Amino acid sequence: MKLLAVLKCLSNCTSDSWDIADRVYECPHCGSLLDIVHPLEQLKSQPRLFWKNNFKARRLSFEQNDQSGVWRYREFVIPQLRSSDIVTLGEGNSPCVTTAGLKDYFKIDDIVIKLCGNNYTGSFKDLGMTVLVSVVRHAINAGKNIQAVGCASTGDTSAALAAYSAAAQVPSVILLPKNKISKAQLIQPIASGANVIALDTDFDGCMEIIQRLADSGIIYLANSKNALRIEGQKTIAFELFEQLDDKAPDWIVIPSGNLGNSYAIYKGFKLLFELGMIKKLPRLLLAQAEQANPLYLAYKNKLNTIEPVKAKSTLATAIQIGNPVSAKRALLALKETNGIVEQVSEQGLCDAAASIDKLGLYVCPHTAIALSAAKAAREKDIIRQSDSVVVISTANALKFTEFKVNYHTEKIKDINHSYTGSLTELPADYDKILKHIEKK
Amino acid sequence: MKLLAVLKCLSNCTSDSWDIADRVYECPHCGSLLDIVHPLEQLKSQPRLFWKNNFKARRLSFEQNDQSGVWRYREFVIPQLRSSDIVTLGEGNSPCVTTAGLKDYFKIDDIVIKLCGNNYTGSFKDLGMTVLVSVVRHAINAGKNIQAVGCASTGDTSAALAAYSAAAQVPSVILLPKNKISKAQLIQPIASGANVIALDTDFDGCMEIIQRLADSGIIYLANSKNALRIEGQKTIAFELFEQLDDKAPDWIVIPSGNLGNSYAIYKGFKLLFELGMIKKLPRLLLAQAEQANPLYLAYKNKLNTIEPVKAKSTLATAIQIGNPVSAKRALLALKETNGIVEQVSEQGLCDAAASIDKLGLYVCPHTAIALSAAKAAREKDIIRQSDSVVVISTANALKFTEFKVNYHTEKIKDINHSYTGSLTELPADYDKILKHIEKK
Numbered sequence: 001m002k003l004l005a006v007l008k009c010l011s012n013c014t015s016d017s018w019d020i021a022d023r024v025y026e027c028p029h030c031g032s033l034l035d036i037v038h039p040l041e042q043l044k045s046q047p048r049l050f051w052k053n054n055f056k057a058r059r060l061s062f063e064q065n066d067q068s069g070v071w072r073y074r075e076f077v078i079p080q081l082r083s084s085d086i087v088t089l090g091e092g093n094s095p096c097v098t099t100a101g102l103k104d105y106f107k108i109d110d111i112v113i114k115l116c117g118n119n120y121t122g123s124f125k126d127l128g129m130t131v132l133v134s135v136v137r138h139a140i141n142a143g144k145n146i147q148a149v150g151c152a153s154t155g156d157t158s159a160a161l162a163a164y165s166a167a168a169q170v171p172s173v174i175l176l177p178k179n180k181i182s183k184a185q186l187i188q189p190i191a192s193g194a195n196v197i198a199l200d201t202d203f204d205g206c207m208e209i210i211q212r213l214a215d216s217g218i219i220y221l222a223n224s225k226n227a228l229r230i231e232g233q234k235t236i237a238f239e240l241f242e243q244l245d246d247k248a249p250d251w252i253v254i255p256s257g258n259l260g261n262s263y264a265i266y267k268g269f270k271l272l273f274e275l276g277m278i279k280k281l282p283r284l285l286l287a288q289a290e291q292a293n294p295l296y297l298a299y300k301n302k303l304n305t306i307e308p309v310k311a312k313s314t315l316a317t318a319i320q321i322g323n324p325v326s327a328k329r330a331l332l333a334l335k336e337t338n339g340i341v342e343q344v345s346e347q348g349l350c351d352a353a354a355s356i357d358k359l360g361l362y363v364c365p366h367t368a369i370a371l372s373a374a375k376a377a378r379e380k381d382i383i384r385q386s387d388s389v390v391v392i393s394t395a396n397a398l399k400f401t402e403f404k405v406n407y408h409t410e411k412i413k414d415i416n417h418s419y420t421g422s423l424t425e426l427p428a429d430y431d432k433i434l435k436h437i438e439k440k
Numbered sequence: 441m442k443l444l445a446v447l448k449c450l451s452n453c454t455s456d457s458w459d460i461a462d463r464v465y466e467c468p469h470c471g472s473l474l475d476i477v478h479p480l481e482q483l484k485s486q487p488r489l490f491w492k493n494n495f496k497a498r499r500l501s502f503e504q505n506d507q508s509g510v511w512r513y514r515e516f517v518i519p520q521l522r523s524s525d526i527v528t529l530g531e532g533n534s535p536c537v538t539t540a541g542l543k544d545y546f547k548i549d550d551i552v553i554k555l556c557g558n559n560y561t562g563s564f565k566d567l568g569m570t571v572l573v574s575v576v577r578h579a580i581n582a583g584k585n586i587q588a589v590g591c592a593s594t595g596d597t598s599a600a601l602a603a604y605s606a607a608a609q610v611p612s613v614i615l616l617p618k619n620k621i622s623k624a625q626l627i628q629p630i631a632s633g634a635n636v637i638a639l640d641t642d643f644d645g646c647m648e649i650i651q652r653l654a655d656s657g658i659i660y661l662a663n664s665k666n667a668l669r670i671e672g673q674k675t676i677a678f679e680l681f682e683q684l685d686d687k688a689p690d691w692i693v694i695p696s697g698n699l700g701n702s703y704a705i706y707k708g709f710k711l712l713f714e715l716g717m718i719k720k721l722p723r724l725l726l727a728q729a730e731q732a733n734p735l736y737l738a739y740k741n742k743l744n745t746i747e748p749v750k751a752k753s754t755l756a757t758a759i760q761i762g763n764p765v766s767a768k769r770a771l772l773a774l775k776e777t778n779g780i781v782e783q784v785s786e787q788g789l790c791d792a793a794a795s796i797d798k799l800g801l802y803v804c805p806h807t808a809i810a811l812s813a814a815k816a817a818r819e820k821d822i823i824r825q826s827d828s829v830v831v832i833s834t835a836n837a838l839k840f841t842e843f844k845v846n847y848h849t850e851k852i853k854d855i856n857h858s859y860t861g862s863l864t865e866l867p868a869d870y871d872k873i874l875k876h877i878e879k880k
Binding site for chain 2: 218358
């Protein structure tokens with residue numbers, strides 16, 4: 001079966017379509033985002049069990065592309081790529097974990113955290129970047145002239161782009177606002193050999209220049225506007241389906257900033273639904289920081305569009321976004337899944353992170369936003385005790401040591417540090433240590 | 441089939457055996473380390489394909505314990521545990537990755553890196569800790585009085601113990617040398633709610649006190665002396681067997697310090713060999729830092745024991761060990777696999793880390809030791825171009841941001857920084873940026 005995915009206007013303003021290797025990032029007619037569209041009728045022509053069994057078989061395969069949690073589902077991702085186009089660093093296959101303490105904390109019988117930070121560069125961004133960079137290699141293999149890939153970024157995106165393009169041996173250009181990010185955030189793309197350029201401007205200034213570079217054909221644009229990344233992130237839904245015994249959960253809780261991931265996970269489940277593999281779509285609970293809450297405001301005020309806000313400073317830095325790129329995509333997902341939006345204060349973020357860490361689960365600030373939102377929805381009985389709930393953990397908390405240290409040393413401004421951990425200094429005296437331990 | 445694993449003297453001085461839940465950490469007769477022994481004849485009584493198919497079937501299961509890369513192999517780990525004893529955080533299932541650049545760099549056609557840092561707390565230690573903490577829960581469920589688990593540690597071990605014991609709701613005690621470790625290393629166990637005690641002594645002083653606390657029955661000892669941890673780490677071999685199309689590779693390259701992991705991976709392959717599942721054992725290449733090389737010296741001088749050395753400062757902090765606990769275990773593994781030992785200088789470590797990072801693979805300093813050793817063995821043609829080679833990556837490089845930053849800012853003393861990455865500062869001027877990109 002020859003399958004072909006193409007780019008189409010997300011707003012359906014035209015029946016035009018574009019090849020995945022075309023350098024088109026928005027609809028030339030209406031300026032809307034684009035979306036990858038799959039040949040649904042062809043996919044449907046297979047018996048329902050066909051896809052399920054196909055993907056299961058690949059989980060037992062030793063081929064590198066089959067072992068990827070993205071490319072195992074290649075017919076649902078970008079079917080026309082050849083095996084030799086694919087650039088994989090073993091992404092996906094992130095575990096779903098739970099503990100007895102977690103269930104007690106939420107009073108939810110069936111709650112798991114899907115650890116999407118268990119990816120090569122430490123965040124779910126790898127899922128999208130393997131797709132984008134593989135398509136770039138596909139285009140280069142087909143004779144297209146792509147000299148470099150590029151993005152404006154301050155964190156996870158640049159790390160993922162730099163690693164995958166290094167693996168593909170394609171040069172990458174990263175534009176960053178000077179002096180606004182830590183050495184720790186800088187060092188991943190620098191180590192990967194990217195051309196990292198710190199500019200005397202803010203993130204929006206970087207974005208403007210990278211867009212011009214893309215428009216002039218100097219670089220291929222890797223920012224989340226590019227619809228290809230959604231196709232990789234979509235596989236979170238396919239993995240969840242398999243991990244949850246070929247079912248969708250009742251709820252998926254997602255930290256929400258630029259909103260690409262929220263749309264991607266919906267899009268994955270939507271495809272499973274259309275193919276008859278699940279009976280209903282999971283409801284989305286999109287969790288925003290109160291400091292950067294344009295989606296929450298749109299939801300609360302029942303608006304059909306998102307009004308940009310000025311994002312205020314939040315500990316959840318990766319979702320500190322006032323004007324989300326994938327606004328339109330996420331509103332569609334919310335509507336179709338009967339979804340809801342919660343906002344979380346900085347205090348709520350800190351309380352959730354510290355409480356959940358003590359249950360054995362070390363979580364990043366963004367995941368803490370999602371966990372706090374889930375707790376709030378449970379307390380209002382919107383999420384019920386018997387519901388099955390998946391919380392998406394977006395990044396490895398090892399990227400956020402500073403946040404953890406500041407919390408446990410009570411250094412975060414205007415926050416009650418109610419759940420700090422224990423560090424005791426003692427002389428190397430057995431009896432004194434024994435006494436301290438017995439007292440605890 | 442009722443299978444029972446027991447503790448026995450590693451030196452075979454006695455036919456005595458001990459229950460896995462007994463608090464015995466060394467042979468009471470000869471003082472040797474203990475080893476978990478499995479009922480080999482019973483395992484052998486099954487047809488060869490039985491185990492293979494059994495484990496494959498579990499990779500398609502949605503049960504939490506089956507989804508663990510350790511407990512999927514439970515008959516080969518600790519078979520007598522009940523499902524409810526098991527404390528899992530989705531450990532294992534770490535990918536094997538490779539890139540075209542990596543193969544070119546080594547001039548080896550078939551080389552992969554197994555990313556054991558893709559575990560919950562960011563290192564392979566999780567594999568052993570899930571076993572140790574599950575046995576603790578098994579013992580508690582059986583009515584044994586264990587009030588806390590404990591270890592002396594400065595890094596990965598404490599993070600893993602604290603997370604798994606928090607998940608098991610068992611208190612943990614961590615002894616650390618005061619002022620000798622960074623906040624970043626401290627913060628994982630503190631966040632997990634462990635009783636973290638910083639002592640006015642060095643690591644050996646902490647070890648002495650934790651041993652006394654264990655001997656008095658105050659804590660259950662979780663340091664690597666405890667044979668249970670080997671059983672979890674052993675599963676790296678089982679996963680590799682499956683990932684490499686039901687074969688063993690020709691070579692396994694392992695960063696080697698305390699030597700528990702070197703023994704564990706050998707022990708896993710040895711079991712597969714005894715069951716007829718593989719035809720030959722892989723050869724071990726154990727890689728040591730020149731600054732902490734007691735195994736290398738023993739190997740070079742053809743000794744039957746390891747003479748402790750004073751470990752000097754190395755960037756590979758986790759293997760800065762002069763008197764390895766599992767010395768006897770590792771010598772056995774070397775002998776049985778016709779293994780070799782290489783040592784690597786600090787310069788070699790830095791060169792390997794920076795060169796391999798540029799190929800898209802972000803590696804920790806210990807993994808760099810292994811990679812440099814593999815390169816040396818290849819250059820001497822001990823490893824041949826057509827050999828299949830697996831390099832074990834032990835920890836997530838996100839734990840070593842400081843090392844990366846120091847390298848790329850040329851701040852590591854007495855090191856040539858030959859492969860630093862690129863960071864350029866520019867004004868937000870399109871033409872200047874374009875010129876810079878075109879020049880590169």
